[in-house]
Amino acid sequence: MDDLSVELATAAWRKATKSASNDGNCIEVAPLSDGRVGIRDTEAPEKAPYIVRASVWDAFIDGAKKGEFDF
Template sequence: MDLNAELKSAPWRKATKSGSNGGDCLEIAPLPEGRVALRDTEAPHQPPFVVTATVWDAFVDGAKKGEFDF
């Protein structure tokens, strides 16, 4: 399966804290081989960003540890 087909059939979801604000959030979707796709609901014309499982795991770990807090 090619990436475009994977993205089209991907089970996209957003964080429950995003609420129903009509956008303004990121959505993620798991892909084969542990990859993760990310897209901006405010820019649906732009292609999603796809990262490897290792990159995604490092990001989630950093977020849990507060490394991205302002």
């Protein structure tokens, strides 16, 4: 098992508190080393998560706060 696999297996996954209103179906995120963030589907936690750099995650959060993804 490589270092990333070990890190993912012990990662502190969390989901938004508002996900309860969606039957808990959402994504989970986990902080990883080097500022990376793991992103996975709560309905399929056994599948490999997406791993993004800190800059990508920060840009996503910034866009979400600004309403860029609102419908």
